[in-house]
Amino acid sequence: MTSDRPAGETARARRPRGAVRGGLVAAGLELARAGGPDAVVLREAVRMVGVVPNAAYRHFADRDELLAAVSAAAMRELAARMAAGVARVRGKYGDPAAARRRLGAIGRAYLQFAAEEPGLFATAFALPRQHAYQAPGGTGQDLLPLDQLRAVLDELADAGVLSRQRRAGIEYPIWSTVHGLAVLTGQGPLRDLPDATRSHLEKLTSAFIGEALT
Amino acid sequence: MTSDRPAGETARARRPRGAVRGGLVAAGLELARAGGPDAVVLREAVRMVGVVPNAAYRHFADRDELLAAVSAAAMRELAARMAAGVARVRGKYGDPAAARRRLGAIGRAYLQFAAEEPGLFATAFALPRQHAYQAPGGTGQDLLPLDQLRAVLDELADAGVLSRQRRAGIEYPIWSTVHGLAVLTGQGPLRDLPDATRSHLEKLTSAFIGEALT
DNA sequence: CCAACTAGTGGATGCTGTCCACATTTTAGT
DNA sequence: ACTAAAATGTGGACAGCATCCACTAGTTGG
Numbered sequence A, B: 001m002t003s004d005r006p007a008g009e010t011a012r013a014r015r016p017r018g019a020v021r022g023g024l025v026a027a028g029l030e031l032a033r034a035g036g037p038d039a040v041v042l043r044e045a046v047r048m049v050g051v052v053p054n055a056a057y058r059h060f061a062d063r064d065e066l067l068a069a070v071s072a073a074a075m076r077e078l079a080a081r082m083a084a085g086v087a088r089v090r091g092k093y094g095d096p097a098a099a100r101r102r103l104g105a106i107g108r109a110y111l112q113f114a115a116e117e118p119g120l121f122a123t124a125f126a127l128p129r130q131h132a133y134q135a136p137g138g139t140g141q142d143l144l145p146l147d148q149l150r151a152v153l154d155e156l157a158d159a160g161v162l163s164r165q166r167r168a169g170i171e172y173p174i175w176s177t178v179h180g181l182a183v184l185t186g187q188g189p190l191r192d193l194p195d196a197t198r199s200h201l202e203k204l205t206s207a208f209i210g211e212a213l214t
Numbered sequence C: 001c002c003a004a005c006t007a008g009t010g011g012a013t014g015c016t017g018t019c020c021a022c023a024t025t026t027t028a029g030t
Numbered sequence D: 001a002c003t004a005a006a007a008t009g010t011g012g013a014c015a016g017c018a019t020c021c022a023c024t025a026g027t028t029g030g
Helices: A019-035 A042-049 A053-058 A063-087 A096-116 A118-124 A145-158 A171-186 A195-211 B019-035 B042-049 B053-058 B063-087 B096-116 B118-124 B145-158 B171-186 B195-211
Strands: none
Touching (some): A019 A042, A063 A096, A063 A118, A096 A171, A096 A195, A171 A195, A171 B171, A171 B195, A195 B171, B042 B063, B063 B096, B063 B118, B063 B145, B096 B145, B096 B195, B118 B171, B145 B171, B171 B195
8 A cells, every 4th residue: 555556556666776786785784783693584674664575686696695785884883882992982093092092992892892783793704704804994894893893903003102023913813812702691602690790891801812912 | 336245235323433423513514614603513513523413312412512612613713723823932930022923923923813714713602502612721732712812821920921910800801702702703794805904903903902011 | 669688477396394193112119 | 000190203394585577567778
């Protein structure tokens, strides 16, 4: 009953171009938010968009391709939150104290996203075979998590907090530490820990990373 | 044609007690090994055991409970490999150099398991809601990963390598770092990295953890 | 203005998890 | 030892899922 078209005429192709594809990704994002990657079920997404299951196959080769699009969107969401967290820190570029705070902000944003949006976080890292990490530096897109981390570490090096020697490749152990904590406390064996313990672990981890920045 | 029972008599309940349950877990373990937690499909497991799908429901409330059993088995496998890795290191308890080597062996075993058995590794950490971490210290079971890590860190503290102050709670950041690396390079965005880069990352991470052990 | 293309529909297939009713074997109580 | 009860497996069914094929109505480029 969406319009009073003469009976018998089916409503087709009346949506603006690309609306279905975008709608499917948006629907998938909601499903992922509520239940993680496994909850991104094609037939449910098309139901939300108000279209027949097969319509999805005009935009995605299969469910995995839809999931890949949803995953990329979730990753962009994470990147946006990280960028927002960093932007909130005041202080000129190159100021050692400010640079340290920015590194902390990145990690905190990462962990907060994982805790507040476990479904999206899991989905962002559930790339369904193939579909490599989207190339960064696109048009106006937020930088990907790793790039943002690199930028802050470069600043720490410029500020003299981190020697060039130690700077080299340190983004990986740091990313691993934060990501590992997010995964273990989010979906792993350390989930359902009281909030107090959680934030204690965060402090411990922050101090741990601090050791390596001499 | 497993036996020449008179025709018409169906073969039922002739397996030794508990054989079906054990077989289902074993079958699920193979499925998990090949394709991770999502590949643990009930109907396929019962097919391997040679029994009708419903028989599984005499032993597990639903697929998730089967998956939980498989996950626990995978975790035990990981623990066993870690224990084997540690046991291979010679040196008396309390010897600083030996203690360090044991810590390294634990981490290496963890990462090696994740790399060699990605399906089992993912399954070990894919606990399907509820079903808390199996209580440790069972009868003759290997200690769980966290317990093994704690034991080695305690040894490092006893050996004077790690001050009591730094020892407190450090198992979590260390576990996070190693687990994060395993996840990122195994199933995450850093997968399909060349082996050389992989081992470089491992060295970087090892050095990174070393910083915190002063 | 028409032909080719795009994006939707309808219907079908095989797989999955799960439920109910039933049969048989094993165990336990007397 | 005999029987009642509990365990364990079977058969058949259902709904939901991803996906395929054939078809059609709008859209668009020549």
